[in-house]
Amino acid sequence: MPISDSSATAVDAAFDAAVSARIAEVRERMDAAMARGGHGQPVTLIAVTKTHGPEAVLAAWRAGVLDVGENRVQEAEAKMDVVHEPVRWHLIGHLQRNKAKAAVRFSLVHGMDSLRLAQALDAAALAAGTTLDVLLQVNVSGEESKSGLALGEVAAMVEQLHDCRQLRVMGAMTMAPFDAPESQLRQVFAGARQVRTQLQQAGHPAPWLSMGMSGDFEVAIEEGATHVRLGSILFGSRT
Numbered sequence: 001m002p003i004s005d006s007s008a009t010a011v012d013a014a015f016d017a018a019v020s021a022r023i024a025e026v027r028e029r030m031d032a033a034m035a036r037g038g039h040g041q042p043v044t045l046i047a048v049t050k051t052h053g054p055e056a057v058l059a060a061w062r063a064g065v066l067d068v069g070e071n072r073v074q075e076a077e078a079k080m081d082v083v084h085e086p087v088r089w090h091l092i093g094h095l096q097r098n099k100a101k102a103a104v105r106f107s108l109v110h111g112m113d114s115l116r117l118a119q120a121l122d123a124a125a126l127a128a129g130t131t132l133d134v135l136l137q138v139n140v141s142g143e144e145s146k147s148g149l150a151l152g153e154v155a156a157m158v159e160q161l162h163d164c165r166q167l168r169v170m171g172a173m174t175m176a177p178f179d180a181p182e183s184q185l186r187q188v189f190a191g192a193r194q195v196r197t198q199l200q201q202a203g204h205p206a207p208w209l210s211m212g213m214s215g216d217f218e219v220a221i222e223e224g225a226t227h228v229r230l231g232s233i234l235f236g237s238r239t
C-alpha cells in the first residue's frame, strides 16, 4: 500500500470526523437555543474558516454546512480557487473600499459599515451587472476597537442606502464585546435587532440578523440571530 496515499486519507478522515462531530454538537445547542428564544426564526450556521486551509471548508461541506465565512478577501479568493463545491461564501470582516470589486464574488457581505463603502459596493455591483446582498454592521457597544456604524448614524444611513440601487440590504450584523456578561450581550444583540427593525421600517427587505460567535452564539440565537458565525468551536483555536 502506498504510504503517502493512505496516510493522507487517514488524516483527512480523522479531521472530517472531528469537524463533523463538533458540528453535530453545535447544531444541538443551536436547536435548544432556538426553542428557548421563542423568536421562531431559522438559523444558518456559517463555518468561519479563516486561517484554516481549504480542507476546513470541505470538511464543513461534507458535514452538511453550506455557508462559509472568511474575513479577508485574498485568503477567501485563494480558497474559492480550489474549492469547487457550491458553498455560499460570506465576507464577514472589515472591507476596504479599494477591495469592493472583489465583494461581488461573495453571496453576502456582512461588514458594510459606512456610506462610502456602500457606494463603492454599489458601483462594483453595477459594473459587474449584478446585485449584491449586504448587511449593515453596527457597533452597538460603542467600543472603539470595533468596526461598525454608530447607532446614532443609523437613521440617516437607512435612508441614504435607498440610493444604492444595486444593493439589497438584508439586515444587520454586529459583534458583541469579548467576554461580556450575559446582560450586556443581550443588550448588544437587542440593539442590532432594533436596527433591523429600522431597516425594515424604511422599506429594506432586512430579514436577517448576523450575530453570535463561538463564545456567545446561544445568547445571540435567543435574541433572534438568523446567522451565527462560528470558527474556533468548530476548527479549534487559531494560532
Ligand SMILES: *Cc1c(COP(=O)(O)O)cnc(C)c1O
Binding pocket: 048, 050, 071, 092, 093, 175, 213, 214, 215, 229, 230, 231, 232, 233
Ligand atoms: C473570526 C470571526 C468570527 C468567528 O469567531 P470565533 O470566536 O472563532 O467563533 C465571527 N465573526 C467575525 C466577524 C470574525 O472575524
